[in-house]
Amino acid sequence: MGMPHLPLSSRLTVLRGVGPAYAEALGQAGLETLRDLLWALPYRYVDRGSLRRIAELDRFHPGDERSPVTVLGTIKDLRQTTTRVQRMTLTEALLEDGSGTLRLVWFNQAYLARALRPGDRILAFGAPALGRHGLELRGPAWELMGRGAAVADDDPFVRRYLPLYRKLGPITGRVRGRLVQEALGRVQVMEDGLPPELAKGLPDLLTALRLLHQPLDESDPQALEQGRTPAHQRLAAEELFAFALGVALRRAGRMQRRGRVMPTSPALRERLQGFLPFTLTTAQRRAFKEIVGDLTSGRVMHRLLQGDVGSGKTLVAFLTMAMAAETGGQAALLAPTEVLARQHAVTFTRLLGDDAHRMQLLLGPMKAAEKRAALARIASGEASYVVGTHALFQEAVAFADLQLVVVDEQHRFGVKQREALKTKGGDPHWLVMSATPIPRSLALAVFGDLDQSVLDELPPGRQPIRTRLLDPDDAERAWDLVERELGAGRQAYIVSPAIDPTDETKVSLRDIQAMEALLRARFHGVALEVVHGRLKADEMGARMARFVSGEARLLLATTVIEVGVDVPNATVMVVDHAERFGLSQLHQLRGRVGRGAHASHFVMLSRAETERLHALVETQDGFRIAQKDLELRGPGEFFGTRQSGVPQFQVADLLRDRALLVRCREVAEVVLARGLNDVQRAWLQQEQARLKLAEVS
Structure with a gap:
């Protein structure tokens, strides 16, 4: 009598041999159900036809460009020593x-020395x-195929393709493969x-899973x-549709939420034009x-405002805040760094003119008396325009009538942080700004339920x-x-990748002190200021102010100046070790110059003649650069933070x-318009537990 069939939601402990230790190792890797196990595909497939006999490799000649080969054999000897000169471990x-x-060297x-033993049968992959x-x-690279007595007659190639799985704690790749085969037979x-x-x-789901864990011999390698x-x-398609449907449902729910209607009038338009x-x-x-259409619609605004460096996002954000502040409410701008928050405060002070007293800056390191006064002005409503950093999340911060939140560089804030700010204003309108232009595919994923303005x-x-x-x-x-x-x-900027030599232990870099x-x-004799992330906020602010005012002519900095710094008289930037920076990050740095009436220059110093750096030389289009950056680094690194909300798809x-x-x-x-059936609702509920969206609703 065969074993009973199991739903995909079954826990992995239903499989033979999965006790507490294996269940814990699988759980730490995010594998808890049969669905998790089967969606975790092999990390590579070895084609039996690609195997090479060791004797065949003797045809290698010095100077040949050889592609990697795969060999299958038994370890006859294993030694580990330490080299005399560089004291490296040699296995x-x-x-x-x-x-x-064939000699293998690591x-x-x-x-x-602990992972391998003489007598082990392994697959080894590398270039001769x-x-x-x-x-x-x-x-x-290597994969253990058998150990001891199990080696003798054990041919791992049941078919043309051998799927390989990564080791998880005590669970070897071969054991994972056995669990997958049992799951495929019982699910x-x-x-x-x-x-x-x-x-x-497309094949049905179970057929697709079998084709990926047991590829047919005629499969295209x-x-x-x-x-x-x-x-x-x-x-x-399963993952992306579940994600897209969840986004559509959230958007539909948001469209039904009542939002504060902001009144418009000729007097308000004249007031805004005056700014x-x-x-x-x-x-x-x-x-x-x-944006005005959203604010007067009676629904809560959730809009993404994105554009290239210098396209004027800050001015649009200010006008949006003025819609709330000039009609009796409050608006808050949330910035990821103190440098950027201070720069926004300077900009708003200039735009507000005689009404600058209605703007309040709130930062974490403020002195106690100064912070108490700021909190009082925010709570009373005296401060209509509020600019701050993470300090705005603190419980002590209370608003009189928060109607709008502007988030600068949305991806740097976690969902919980944004939710904390949301509770301070009932259900305020939201405007999200992205400093880096985002390719449409990634914008759909990360900001999927937000309307977009470009x-x-x-x-x-x-x-x-x-x-x-x-x-x-x-x-x-x-330097000339x-x-x-x-x-x-x-004036000029010089950007250094490291604060001191200990920042990088394996790569020789010229740090900011040497620069x-x-x-x-x-x-000699030119006024120079140095800024970096280890300075106290007051000191950094004072040094930046001397450069902004023109008192200092040179500014040596790390990437603290990546966004927000606006000095029209600065016409040249030199970036040392440019290969250490991301492509979009370099484009942001470049945006610090070219802000005035004079021709500007951006110079990258690097020995790395990479496709990435040449892309910056070839174009100033931030959207093209962002697409190239996405292709080169992938979505996770593109944002540089796990809390960015990029969904973690398995396939x-x-x-x-x-x-x-x-x-x-x-x-x-289309599916949402015609209505979900019971099967789709149950399926969606199961899928949505795995997928997360960076959103503010």
Whole structure:
């Protein structure tokens, strides 16, 4: 009698051999149900046809460009020593497959003496190289196929493709494979929620899972490795549709929430126009019109405002805040850093003119008396415009009538932090600003239930920025440029990647202290200020103020100046070790120059002639740069923070599957319009537990 069929939601303890220790190891990896186990696909597939006999590798000749090879054999000898000069741990294994022997070499991987033993049968992957003792694989990846008596007649290749799974604590890859095979034999997939519009032409769910854990011999090896088979598409569609449907439901729920209607009048329009230092661009007018439409609709606004560096997002945000502040309410702007909060406060003070007393800055390190006074002004409503950092989340902060929240650089704040601020104003309107232009596919994922406004043009008068990439040996050309600009009465930024030499232990970097010494010697007598993240807020503010006022001509900084700093007289920036910065981060830094009437220059010093750095030389289009950054680094690194809200899909890839995501969004709207059936509701509830969205609702 066979074992009973199990639903995908079954706990993994129903599988043979999964006791408390295995369950804990699986749980720590996020695998708790059969669904979790089966969606965790092999990290690679070994094609039996790609295996090489060791004797065949002797055809290798010095100087050949060899691609990696895969060999299967038994470890005959294993030794570990320490090199005399560099004191590195050297692990050497002698692998035999019946046709010959091959030396495997690993550096500084001492754990291998415990992980491997003579007699182990392993798969080894690596590029052949000639060493002192002949052919060898240096630092190869490996997979344990058998140990001791189990090695003799154990051929891991039941089919053409051998799926490999990562080791999880005490659970080897082979044990995981056994658990997967048992799960595939016992699981029962009920009717799922994927609509016919998305399921057409794709295998059913259980077939897709089997094809990915037991690939057919005729499977395309490249499509398997790249995740582009119809089976991959089926699983990706499951995840992306569940996500898209959840977004659509949240959006539909938000559209039903009543929001404060902000009144408009000719007097208010005249008042807002009086704040403007110049005429708005067409894009700014369009975005503000969309925002006003939200604020007067009777629904709570949740809108993303994004645009390239220098496109005028701050002015649109200020006008939005003025809509609330000039009609009796309060508006708060939440900034991720004190530098950016102070810069916003300076900008708002300038725009408000004689009404600057209605603006209040709230920062964490404020002195007690100063903070008490600020809190009192906010609680009484005397402060209509409030600008702050994480300090706004504190319980002591109470608003008289918070009607609007503007979040600058949304992805730097966690969902719980945003929820904490939301409770201070009942159900305020929300405007989210993104400093980095976001490709549409990622914007759909991270800000999926927000309406979007895009500033796709720069204000008139912004000067093009000439961008150059120089080898550090040619750095004198950069310093000559800085000298010329200083001689013309301009100012300059120098950006360093490290505060001190201990910041980087493996890579030799010129830190900010060494750069300061170089600059003081090269530009003797020029007023120089140095700012970095370890300075106290007051000291950093004072140093920045001296540069903004023009008292200091040179500003040496880390990335604390990445956003928010506005000095029109600064016309040149030199970035040392540019390869240490992200592409979008470099584009943000470049946006600190080119803000005045004079031509500006951005110089990167780096020995890395990378495609990434050349992309900056070729274009100043932030959206193109963001797309390139996304392609090179992936969604998680693109934002640089796990709390950014990028959903953690197991199979779907936001870059590879961006067209499918857009299609899932379209189908989700259709399905929601015709109504969810009971199967879809149950399926969605199960799927949504795994997927999270960075949202403010």
